[in-house]
Amino acid sequence: MLKLRITPTDMAWTWNGTAYVTEAGGSEVTPFTHPLVEQIAAVDGTRTAIIVRERAPGRAATSAAPVTVTPHELDEITDQARQWPLDYILIETAPLRPVRITAGGVRSTPLFLSHQDGILHGSWDMADLRPYVRGLNPKEVTRMLVYRPRYSTDTAFVGIHRMTERAVATFGGDLVIRYPEPVLHAEPRTLTANADVLSAFRTGIDMALDARPLEPDATLCHLTGGLDSGSIATRAARRWPGRVNTATLVIIGAGRDQQVRRRAEIRDSLPFGPDDLCLDTRDLLMFTPSSARARGAPVSPYDEPLHQHFVELNAQIAALGAHTVVTGLGGDEMVAVGSAESAQAARDKRQNFDLPWLGPRARAGIEYGDDGIAPPAMAGGITLLAAECVAPPLLQAGLWPVHPFTHRALVELGDQLPFHWRELKQLQRRHLSTFGLSEDACNPKARESFAELVEESLKLHGIALLHRILNEGSPLIEGGLLDPDGLKSMVIALESEPYREDPHSKLVEVITLDAAARAFL
Amino acid sequence: MSLAAFAPPRELTLDVDDLFDGDLVLIVQGPEIRNDYKKTAGSSDGAKTYDTTAT
Structure with missing residues (x-):
């Protein structure tokens, strides 16, 4: 700020x-x-x-x-x-x-x-x-x-x-x-017989939206099709009928048609503003030669992997006259499920550090990852990092970010909800159903994600940037953080074998870190 | 200018006392909890939160 x-x-x-x-x-x-x-x-x-x-x-x-x-x-x-x-x-x-x-x-x-x-x-x-x-x-x-x-x-x-x-x-x-003292968090509790969780959720969203003097006519909500931005945006539309416009990136892959269909239903069912900005990622892959990272511009390694997409979308949002953007960031963390609560959560959280491209210094450093980290905050650490991720491209466009899920009211509610309200975001799904939305809109069957965009981008443009690392060297290699032989084997696999989301998608961080290191050092 | 301009507004909190049974137990979240990173790929909200619409 x-x-x-x-x-x-x-x-x-x-x-x-x-x-x-x-x-x-x-x-x-x-x-x-x-x-x-x-x-x-x-x-x-x-x-x-x-x-x-x-x-x-x-x-x-x-x-x-x-x-x-x-x-x-x-x-x-x-x-x-x-x-x-x-x-x-x-x-x-x-x-x-x-x-x-x-x-x-x-x-x-x-x-x-x-x-x-x-x-x-x-x-x-x-x-x-x-x-x-x-x-x-x-x-x-x-x-x-x-x-x-x-x-x-x-x-x-x-x-x-x-x-x-x-x-x-x-x-x-x-x-x-x-660092400060830790913020204490509540453990999950059981609900009373007459507990009205959805009413509490609505009240919490309202508190978060009312915490700042938002001007609805100059406020735009992300409406990605995701359950988090959907939960916030629908409430904003209900509170300020006809005034809050929406925006999203349109994904590619198996979830694309579903995303488009569900967003249309949500917008048609609630009184959103007239404008809906949809930037189609089909026409804009990551890591194109003209992208800021590929050109060597000093893009922070903490900025979006989809940096150029959000730069473009933010420019469109600003051109629409908005100066504030409300997101669904932090919704995942509000209803996070612990590994001890769910075998599926434990599988989701399973971490694979066996990445062939890790250099000796990185392999040695893994065990020290928790050293010197910040104490617990009100919002989760990943939420705070994600907020830092989205902010610079917004500020560069004159836009201010608002993340209602980081508000104390919603964090504290989420902490205490029992498992069955947090599992697979039942809270957000049931909240959306109160607007009369269909089963398709509230409980989508296909995954809507950027995974396919990452895959296409890595294959079409990422490989060239990985070859640049191998041919020209990288500060990451000089620093012992990348192993060129391991990276080369993975690039060959990426070129010749079927794509595997894990670990191939994690090469995104290799590219963004290398680009940042070249630009900043 | 009045010094009142420096005073913070009252922070609204959500009263959930009627919502839950039992004692409120407060903890210090461990590193893996306070930095929970539960998804492996994809993202619908961007921002490296890797939000998937799990089914």
């Missing part, structure tokens, strides 16, 4: 209309300009507190210029800032003291930090921090290569740090990021 450059010795702040700046010009904090974001600041004659935060509903617009307060009032202000229930960044400065930055527990957008020559740099766009990259972080790259992501301050690059939820970064000479 902001970009920053801070020299801790340079601390008399003013607001210049678009940014907080210091007189000497050594420091600058630039909030993201958006109707859902505001900034506010206070100074007690010595210390300054700058707060950039998501707007809460029903409150007057704030003035950005720093207000003068007493030291006691400034203490109160910083205490209150830490209780803001939406996304925020609090920056506290004082002359001759380190700067302290606190992130909120809701991370709608990422903040990456770097430092060099006594100056702290931060941005929601990892590409801004490219000058400060000093190499690959083998532990984090290994997590990504084996598809066992962990939410932590690590990024794939030494020199770039992730500001995790509720973390406190202190910078002055060195940068130290401290």
Whole structure:
């Protein structure tokens, strides 16, 4: 939600209309300009507190210029800032003291930090921090290569740090990021005889949608055909009839006709807005030579695998006049089923680390994957990482992301629901059925996924990028994270043998990491 | 500007007391739970969440 450059010795702040700046010009904090974001600041004659935060509903617009307060009032202000229930960044400065930055527990957008020559740099766009990259972080790259992501301050690059939820970064000479206490979660419980779960779910969605001053006419909902975005979008349509438009990527493969049919039924059954943006992935495979990653543009390795698709879709959404996008992100995690609860879940979660392309350093690093990770947050770690994944391309298009499933009300409800409400997302399925939708819409038979797009893309365009790694080398190979012989055997298999979703689809991460390493290092 | 502008709004919480029986048991989620990554391929919502419409 902001970009920053801070020299801790340079601390008399003013607001210049678009940014907080210091007189000497050594420091600058630039909030993201958006109707859902505001900034506010206070100074007690010595210390300054700058707060950039998501707007809460029903409150007057704030003035950005720093207000003068007493030291006691400034203490109160910083205490209150830490209780803001939406996304925020609090920056506290004082002359001759380190700067302290606190992130909120809701991370709608990422903040990456770097430092060099006594100056702290931060941005929601990892590409801004490219000058400060000093190499690959083998532990984090290994997590990504084996598809066992962990939410932590690590990024794939030494020199770039992730500001995790509720973390406190202190910078002055060195940068130290401290994790918070764990958020406690409830275990599943049994329901009372008259429990109205669906009513509670609706109320929770409404709370999440009402947490920000959304403007329905400028808000668009993802409606992918998935049960999560479907649950949120249908409720939004019912609450704001005729005003909320929708968008999706249209998949290829076995689920395509079903996705198109089900989306049409959902849109026809509820009062959505008139516009429905459908970007057909049939016409846009991944990793084409013209894609940003293939061209060598600095695309973060955390950005979407479908980066170019979402860049295009987001541009269309912005052109429609929307400035806010509501997603179904986090719905999986809200009703996650544990391995101990279900043999199927245990099979789904079974992890295959026997990937032929892993280099010796990656193989050695697997066992350390949980070292130094963040404590439990309100939203799941994967949800938080996924939110970081979708945010930069949205922000680049001027769009703000809203993920209702990350709201406390829905997380806490999901934690406590018994297995039979979470199994195969019964909650979302039964919620959709309350709108009178068909069995086909609520309980689709075919899988709707991007698996086929990944397959086609790897075969048509991915192989060339994998050959580039083998022919030209890669920082991943130099770092011992990729084994060229193992990768070569897998490329030969991909070219000559029937495609296998596991492990072949995991080559996507090899390509995106290699592209990022080439661009950032 | 009033200092009220700095005060946080009241956070709404979902009252589920009438929904459940038994005691509320709170835990610290382990790494594999708090980073639950349950799907293996595909995604309908993008964002590496790999959401499949399981059948």
